[in-house]
Amino acid sequence: MAIRWTTAMLDLPSDVLDETLGFWLRVTGTSLSPWRGLSDEFATLVAPDGDDFLRVQRFDDGPRVHLDLHVGDDEELRAELVRALALGAAIEHDPGTHVVLSSPGGYVFCLVTDQGHARRPAAVPAPDVGPAAESDEPVTALVDQLCLDVPAAGFAQEAAFWSELTRWPAHTGSREEFVVLDRPDGIPLRLMLQRLGATDPRREVSAHLDLATTNRPAVERAHVAAGARVLAHGPRWTTLADPSGHPYCLTDRDPTTGRLPTAAP
Numbered sequence: 001m002a003i004r005w006t007t008a009m010l011d012l013p014s015d016v017l018d019e020t021l022g023f024w025l026r027v028t029g030t031s032l033s034p035w036r037g038l039s040d041e042f043a044t045l046v047a048p049d050g051d052d053f054l055r056v057q058r059f060d061d062g063p064r065v066h067l068d069l070h071v072g073d074d075e076e077l078r079a080e081l082v083r084a085l086a087l088g089a090a091i092e093h094d095p096g097t098h099v100v101l102s103s104p105g106g107y108v109f110c111l112v113t114d115q116g117h118a119r120r121p122a123a124v125p126a127p128d129v130g131p132a133a134e135s136d137e138p139v140t141a142l143v144d145q146l147c148l149d150v151p152a153a154g155f156a157q158e159a160a161f162w163s164e165l166t167r168w169p170a171h172t173g174s175r176e177e178f179v180v181l182d183r184p185d186g187i188p189l190r191l192m193l194q195r196l197g198a199t200d201p202r203r204e205v206s207a208h209l210d211l212a213t214t215n216r217p218a219v220e221r222a223h224v225a226a227g228a229r230v231l232a233h234g235p236r237w238t239t240l241a242d243p244s245g246h247p248y249c250l251t252d253r254d255p256t257t258g259r260l261p262t263a264a265p
Contacts, residue, residue, distance in 0.1 A: 003166055005070035005117040006189040007052070008146055008209060009110075011059035012244055020063070020244040021056055023227045028054065028143060029124030050121030053188035054143060063244040065207045067109040067146055067189075068098075069166070070117065077111050084111065087164050088157070105150055105158045106204035120188045123212070123255035126222040139218040142255040145210035148193045151202055155195040158205060162191060174236065174260060183258075190258055208246070210237075212253040219250050236260060 012020050025032060030045035030052075045054040055068075071080045081099050085091070093100040098112040123140035150158045159179045163170040168181035168191070177195040192210070196202060213219040220238050224230065228240040236252045253260055 002184065003069050003071055003187070004114045005051070005053070006146075006187055007068040007070065007112075008054055008143070008189060009066050009068060010054070010056045011062035011064045011066060012056060013060050013062050014058060016063065016244040017056075017058060019227065020242055023243050024054070026127050026226050027141070027223055029127075030054065047121040048124065050119040051117035053117070053121070063246040064108075065146065065209055065246070067207065068112045069109065070112055070114040072114050074113060077113055080111055084165055088161055089165070103158060103205060104161050105154045107148060107207060118186065120186050123214070126219045127226060128222060137214065139213075139215045139222070140255060141211045141213040141219045141250070143209050144188065144212045144253075144255065144258055145190050145192055147208050147210050147249070148191065149196055149202065149206045149208065150193050151196050151200065151205070152198050154205070155193070159193050162193065166191065209248045211248070211250050212255040212258060213250050214255065216250050216252055223250070
């Protein structure tokens, strides 16, 4: 059974939810659906075109980002659950409508039934930028990757788990500490694993979102104006924190192909 769609869920505590959600709505060009759930805890960031792949959850233990894998109907979901457990996943919660699991390294993700999503949204203009000064081309960006930040000791096991679970081939990325999974055409979020340094204090796998951009400096300025703060600059990426303090990255990857302009993965 192939994964049919991927969704990233922004898990946000109540005290930072409004400001952080407003930020992500602005920089992704999305609108907010009505809240739903028993306690109005879930909502969707509705893309201007294509099918949604970003959602938000009121979650007091956040902020964090978790991944939903859409795997077919109820029967197919149960079959994938059995396979995930055999690969080393653990059940965190099973309300019947979906299953919350954790990877061998402790990263929380969900198996959910497919809702017919099939159209990957296009990149959107960065807010309040217009064409960059050095180019007449519009400045656009797209959330298109979920990066798993993996402690070094468990990296090989975690990379093998995700490649086997998704059935997506794995290969080394543009740096030796990156492993990229080759998503099928049309899937909105590709997956990348990043091996953390030996001195990094994190002991469980966490995740952050990455955006592909046509002009990273211009998009960075737009995000800072919208409420983000810059944490670090890399050769092909900028790490920022959203208003909740959770990190994410802007990259030089092409929003259409997901690859760097040099054709490196």
